[in-house]
Amino acid sequence: MRRPDEVNTHDFPQDALCKATPYGLYDVQRKQGLVCVGTSSDTAEFAVDCVETWMHSDASVGYGAIRELLVLADGGGSNSYRSRLWKRQLQGLSDRPGVAITVCHYPRGTSKWNPVERRLFGPISINWAGVPLRSLDVMLGCIRGTSNRSGLRVEAKWIPKAYATKIKVTKAEFKTLSIRHHETCPKWNYTIQPRTSPLPP
DSSP: OOOOOOOOSSOOGGGSSOOOEEEEEEETTTTEEEEEEESSOOOHHHHHHHHHHHHTSGGGTTSOSOOEEEEEEOSSGGGOTTOHHHHHHHHHHHHTTTOEEEEEEOOTTOGGGOHIIIIIIHHHHHHTTTOOOOSHHHHHHHHHTOOOTTOOEEEEEEEOOOOOSOOOOOHHHHHTSOEEEOSSSTTTEEEEOOSSSOOOO
């Protein structure tokens, strides 16, 4: 006979082993997800590190040498369209392998149509429903064990790096970025081109 798993009536930060921040990436063509779990601050640096982790993970195998990347992102949070740090870190990611990164942000109030929310974190939430997330291993295990009838497969990686907060990007530094804003909704849609070998528009 199974016994119920006893849990605390209330959760307090000082009683937790750590604070876990999941950042999800979802490949809409392959129905594969990658969730990076950080235990530091949810910053733009962390978000871009997660994108880079996907680029070097098994999830990207089969695409060959990536020369262009399309990122659909919410309009706020660590990947906010207003964040200079987000764009600066993406520029660094673009420069290293020479990848043109196009970012399209969802307007305010429309993030519920983001595939990451519906097709990735929805099934993950169902899978760990009723499971006390007592440790990182339990959390990562629940994420990796997520699947559904449509063929979803999910990887999970722990990012142990500590991220500083309140990093400022000056106007002078921001002007050095190679950003081309699109004609349609230019604040939300833009392409960051590698500065080492600029691609044609």
